Amino acid sequence: MTKRTGVITMQGNPMTLVGQEVKVGDKAPDFSALTQNLKAYTLKDMGSKVKLISVVPSIDTGVCDLQTLHFNEEAAKLKDVAIVTISMDLPFALSRYCAAKNIDQLEALSDHKEASFGINYGFLIDELRLLSRGVVVIDKDNTVRYIEYVPEVTNHPNYDQALAEVQKLL
Template sequence: MERRNNFVTMKGNPVTLLGTEIKVGSIAPDFTAVTKELQPFALSDLNGKVKLISIVPSIDTGVCDLQTMTFNEEAGKLKNVAVITISMDLPFALGRYCATKGIENSVTLSDHRDASFGKAYGFLIDELRLLTRGVLVIDENNVVKHVEYVKEITEHPDYDRALDVVSKL
């Protein structure tokens, strides 16, 4: 498995990412994660739709909370776009979070079981078994149109840039 050192930092300290770095123009690999209802979910479940995937380390942190809330709010305005938030949080934590915060426009997924997404897209932090922060936009033909690995995990992604790419699809 590919290892990338010094690609992103957490509080200024470099961490190691596992998996293949995904790039614009790549065909998005399928992955399997778990919904908050403990059901399997695959990227292929959304074939034919534009997908915005928001990747967060844990929904229980301030930046992750705002990122999830921001994309959930935007999801309510988008047509034929599936908005997904994925983390290593347990499905129970995601269910509690969604109920408390009113997350109804997007899907929250847990990659905790086998890190299928993290490994396939190169977002898995080796030292922490968390996902690094980022955003992906994948078109209806599963071609990656936008990738952001946020260089400092404690900072926000470029919301406007990701949403601009979505709006052009």
């Protein structure tokens, strides 16, 4: 298993990412996650739309909350885009969070079972078994068109750049 250092920090502490780095132009790797209803969810379930994957460490933290709320709001404006938020949170926690915050425009997914997304996209933090923060934009043909591994996990991703990349694909 590939491990990468020197890519991210969490509260200033260096962390190790597990999995190969995904780059713009790569074919989007498949993954298997769980929905809030414990159903399997893969890249195929996002259909032939433009895809935006918002990656967060834990839905119940400040930046993760704001990131999810931001993309939920944007999802309401982007009708031909499949948007998901993925974390290592349990499906039950995601369900509770989405109900409490009225998250109804995107799918919240759990990678806790297999860490399939985290490993296949290179977002899994080895020391914490959490996902690092980032955003992935994938075109209708499942080619990665934008990817951000946020260098300091406690910082926000570049929302404007990710959404500009989505707009280019519509």
